[in-house]
Amino acid sequence: MYNPEQEKVWPVHTPPFDFFTVKGVVESLLSSLSIKADFCETNDDSLRPGYRAEVILNGSKIGVIGEVHPRVSATFDISEKVYMFELNVSALMPYALQSSEYNAIARFPSVIRDIALVLDSGVTHKQVVDIIGKFSLVNEITLFDVYSGKQVEAGKKSLAYRLIFQSAKHTLTDVEVDKVLQQILKKLEGALGATLRA
Structure with missing residues (x-):
């Protein structure tokens, strides 16, 4: 390409x-x-x-x-x-x-949140996704930026993700999404030492 x-x-x-x-x-x-x-x-x-x-x-x-x-x-x-x-x-x-299976169109809208995490350089994308993916309201996880340079500490890197939240049962509120997002960040901090990039 x-x-x-x-x-x-x-x-x-x-x-x-x-x-x-x-x-x-x-x-x-x-x-x-x-x-x-x-x-x-x-x-x-x-x-x-x-x-x-x-x-x-x-x-x-x-x-x-x-x-x-x-x-x-x-x-x-x-x-x-x-x-x-x-x-x-x-x-x-x-x-x-294999024959394709029909996937019903989602009845309720999705909510998007972007986060940029600062992690040790040895932490992998898969480790991050494995943790985020365990939260049921997270429908999609996309890595859209990787950075290591002067704007982060030596031995660190920044991984930026777009998270799409969606429920099959109801329209999510910002309060619900923000609550789950905080739980995700807390889990990432405890397991991988991740912090939000300023």
């Missing part, structure tokens, strides 16, 4: 591709097959550290996504950032052959 080529085709400004663009593409593809996969950090040295992940399904690796390491891009005389994903089609075929 290489954004300048898109701008040659469409005469409008488009935002640059990044790690989360690729992750979104893969998530959409898997979602179309009713697959819920995990994204875990990988040590693949062909990809840039901090912007690479394995795609895990039922405990097994089925793919990888990330930003191609500048060292690798340089061997092909590419100076722009390049992003890629690779999926094991054989592992996906059983899901593609």
Whole structure:
């Protein structure tokens, strides 16, 4: 995935591709097959550290996504950032052959909250998602930013998440959502030492 080529085709400004663009593409593809996969950090040295992940399904690796390491891009005389994903089609075929199930449209609206967490650099995205996902009103969790630099302490990183809350029984109030959000933050603080980024 290489954004300048898109701008040659469409005469409008488009935002640059990044790690989360690729992750979104893969998530959409898997979602179309009713697959819920995990994204875990990988040590693949062909990809840039901090912007690479394995795609895990039922405990097994089925793919990888990330930003191609500048060292690798340089061997092909590419100076722009390049992003890629690779999926094991054989592992996906059983899901593609299954008949789709009808999912009823949600009757009640969702509520969105964005949070930015400061965590030790060794804490993984999966650890965070595993905790947040245990709260029943959380319908969707999306990681949309990763930062490590001068604005956070040494040895720390910031992970920003969009949380979508929804109930199948009633319309959620802000009070309900905020109460659950505080419970989530308390759990993350106790288990992972997470704090909210100012």
